[in-house]
Amino acid sequence: xxxxxxxxxxxxxxxxxxxxxxxxxxxxxxxxxxxxxxxxxxxxxxxxxxxxxxxxxxxxxxxxxxxxxxxxxxxxxxxxxxxxxxxxxxxxxxxxxxxxxxxxxxxxxxxxxxxxxxxxx
Numbered sequence: 356x357x358x359x360x361x362x363x364x365x366x367x368x369x370x371x372x373x374x375x376x377x378x379x380x381x382x383x384x385x386x387x388x389x390x391x392x393x394x395x396x397x398x399x400x401x402x403x404x405x406x407x408x409x410x411x412x413x414x415x416x417x418x419x420x421x422x423x424x425x426x427x428x429x430x431x432x433x434x435x436x437x438x439x440x441x442x443x444x445x446x447x448x449x450x451x452x453x454x455x456x457x458x459x460x461x462x463x464x465x466x467x468x469x470x471x472x473x474x475x476x
Contacts, residue, residue: 357381357465359451364470367441371474375436377451377467385429388454390463391436393447393472400450404436405458414458419445441474448472 358380367373375391390405404425405414413425424437434451449472452463 359467361467361470372439377434379432384432389434390452392450395447
């Protein structure tokens with residue numbers, strides 16, 4: 356089990372940048388595959404990005420490729436999502452998630468409380 360706490364959300368104008376952080380508990384953080392998901396208002400949660408234990412493999416949803424970057428610092432038990440060139444359609448509650456088994460979406464079973472990101476036009 357792992358506990359996750361997101362931070363860094365806020366209000367930003369279109370074209371701006373924001374960095375989300377996720378702090379994880381426990382001594383085995385490096386063993387987890389980490390990911391970011393988001394839930395726009397009135398819509399279902401969707402996958403955004405994922406990263407493996409070493410940080411050498413990353414996956415992104417097509418809509419954020421070239422704009423978002425996921426990274427991790429195992430020494431700090433943290434994962435980050437750098438978001439650049441933000442668009443109004445990026446507005447959502449963003450969730451940090453952890454997987455014990457793979458980077459497949461269905462394996463992300465541990466979740467943070469979420470942090471709100473609002474992008475104005």
